[in-house]
Amino acid sequence: MGLLVQDIRYALRMMARHRGFAVLAVIMLALGIGVTTTIFTAAKDFLLRPLPFANSDRLVMVKWYDRRLQASGWADPPSFKFWQEGNRVFEDMAAWMDETGTGHHNLSGPEGPERVPGKQASAGFFRVLGVRPILGRTFSAAEDREGGTRAAIISYALWQDRYGGNPQVLGKPITLDGKDYTVVGVLPSGFHFSTTPEQVWLPLAISFDSGYGSYGLNVIARLKPGVTLTQAQADMDAITAHWSRQFPQFWSAAQSVGVESLRNRYTRDLRPALLALLAAAGLVLLIACANLANLLLARANARHRETAIRRALGASRNRLARQMLTESAVLGLLGGAGGLLIAVNSVRIFYAALPSQWQPLTRGEIDASALAFVIAISILTVLLFGMAPAWSATGVELNEGLKEGLRVPLTGTRRRSFRAALIAGEIALAAMLLIGTGLLIRSFVRTSATNMGFRPESVLKVGIPRIKWGDQAFYTNLLDRVTALPQVRAAGVINISPLSGEGWSQDITIEGHPPVPGGDLLWAAHRSVSPGYFRAMGIPLLQGRLFVPRDQDQDQNAAIISETMAKRYWPGQNPLGKRFGVNCARIWPQCYWYSIVGVVGDVKELGATAEPATAMYFPEMAGEMTLVIRSSATPGSLAAAVRQIIHSIDPNQPLGRVGTMESVLAESLAPQRVTLAIAVLFAALSLLLAAVGIYGVTSYSVAQRLHELGVRMALGAARDDILRLVLGEGLRVTLVGAGVGSLGALILTRFISSLLYGVRATDPLTFILVALAVTVTGLLATLIPARRAARVDPMVALRCE
Secondary structure, three states: OHHHHHHHHHHHHHHHHOHHHHHHHHHHHHHHHHHHHHHHHHHHHHHHOOOOOOOHHHEEEEEEEEOOOOEEOOEOHHHHHHHHHHOOOEEEEEEEEOOOOOOEEEEEOOOOOEEEEEEEEOOOHHHHHOOOOOEEOOOOOOOOOOOOOOEEEEOHHHHHHHHOOOHHHOOOEEEEOOEEEEEEEEOOOOOOOOOOOOOEEEEOOOOOOOOOOOOOEEEEEEEOOOOOHHHHHHHHHHHHHHHHHHOHHHOOOOEEEEEEEHHHHHHOOOHHHHHHHHHHHHHHHHHHHHHHHHHHHHHHHHOHHHHHHHHHOOOOHHHHHHHHHHHHHHHHHHHHHHHHHHHHHHHHHHHHHOOHHHOOOOOOOOOHHHHHHHHHHHHHHHHHHHHHHHHHHOOOOHHHHOOOOOOOOOOOHHHHHHHHHHHHHHHHHHHHHHHHHHHHHHHHHHHHOOOOOOOOOOEEEEEEOOOOOOOHHHHHHHHHHHHOOOOEEEEEEEOOOOOOOOOOEEEEEEOOEOOOOOOOOEEEEEEEEOOOHHHHHOOOEEEEOOOOHHHHOOOOOEEEEEHHHHHHHOOOOOOOOOEEEEOOOOOOOOOEEEEEEEEEOOOOOOOOOOOOOOEEEEOOOOOOEEEEEEEOOOHHHHHHHHHHHHHHHOOOOOOOOEEEHHHHHHHHOHHHHHHHHHHHHHHHHHHHHHHHHHHHHHHHHHHHOHHHHHHHHHOOOOHHHHHHHHHHHHHHHHHHHHHHHHHHHHHHHHHHHHHOOOOOOOOHHHHHHHHHHHHHHHHHHHHHHHHHHHOOOHHHHHOOO
């Protein structure tokens, strides 16, 4: 321990004497460790940290998968009952659903109207999660049945904010969506099941003996101890096979049942991007470590005479190597401390930049595991990148090292090649990161330029969570008054607006082509709109006509379909005048027939990278709708006037989200934007570190070769010859690194192909542009020391010390 303390004190003195070297080494390490720790902390929160439920590793989702819709997640009530009674692998099973399309409720009372997020859940839902209310109880079986007592469980935040934390809230009535409910429980502080914290829970209260094919439930279950996902899946497959034999009229070969972990529900879409960012952070760390190794090699070369004297005085090679390794360890620990400081702040920035749908259920700060990660990275850095320079420096020949005039004892061909290989490796890593980032940039540009099927500019969007169903007079009055405003060019309403994340599809039957028993069904998205909706959204009419007011009479049965629906179900035909039925298949007892009066352009309702919706539009205005207004002025300037009009028609009508369609579109691109921003930051940092490495190695090489350069110039070499010599050496290293990086990127970029849209993982333009950028950066980093070498005075260079 005494020798260790002595080595540490000596290391600190050496760092104080060479502050520039120490500061540069610590900054590079801190940047690499900081960004890696930040992404590691986020990855742990999303992928490793237990969910805030009891035994969360045993919680799973059970869901239908429908190949026809390319969708999964929902189940119908009879299926849920069948799974619940027939399984042998689950301790308990429950279901939940959103009562409204947006998962919100209208809360009214003396405190005023309020729009609150909420869900419906079966009686055993909180038991499956292992969550107990801090006040009251959960739902009883009597409340969780059709026509049962109306009960409500509220969140801790709602209890505090609206009811002042009064424990007498239990048993009190509250009004939700125009119906009275009794508060029976208050959930613990911080509990929420979705990324948007729910403030009210209601009983599921549905009949489990009807509703085949309604696909409205989300099913959660807790595995029995020792049961694996594979065993659970096999059990559900057996149940499904039995179900299909028992109820063939409700079964399609396109359907299957899947079991997945509950965590996958929250991380499915995020995992590829998060793993890609973690890999990018690792590349930045490797580049920083390679730079540190080069700095340590350069520092060891500069100390060759000191090393030779200490060996001549009796120090063993192992003792000297340990001393230099201690210096590297001090640098590593200081870099780790700086990286930890960077990570503490950057983690907060990272989470603040994430869109709401990407927020983790449980968020941790820099804790003991993150601290252990930093210490491990710091030690590993020292061992991998400090050992070789330390051992190499102690191998100096005593007689040569003690010569007063020796300038280049450790710059032999092999050692110079090793340092060049380190720099080439840095460039290769930077090139791989730059190519991946370039692909993400091109993908984002393609995504942003995608035609969504509507024109979002100058459109205001207002959510109207209407309580009364079938109140068409409300919307007719509203649209008449809104369109009378001088700035309004067109206005309309729709039940599910584009980019809302919601959906509603129904089976259809083409007239003259009845469904084949046991075959797949035809499906289309159901959209209810007013006559002015298409003009307000800028959706083009391709054939026929748009809706007119008389189409809203129920006996007209007019429908408009999307271009994709026309091509898919009436290929090579004129669909105008054709008829199709809704709910005519084996699932529903009643069938509704419609005549096609128009065909409109496709709309990418689920995002720029999704396929256009196969949609059918009906002239209906009922229940919860979204008002869209195309304005000749700034859309936001209409918000106050629209709010006043709505409240003048119905003072108790709350409003949903108010914003522009441009902001909605920008929000839909937020996940890609965040991923791209972080990737660009990492790529820029890697390129900067690589440039610093090239500059440092070239500068040191020039300083060590002054004698050689002086001899060359004394023998007739011109300044341009020296400039070309140094630039050529730097260019060769850069080209080798760029070439190796491009080859590596051909393999690695395939892993981010799921994050790309409209561009291939092997896009040649991106590879070429990155190779040029890396080459230019290498030349610029080499140019300054090359010009310094060209200005060497041969008389000074050849003067003996």
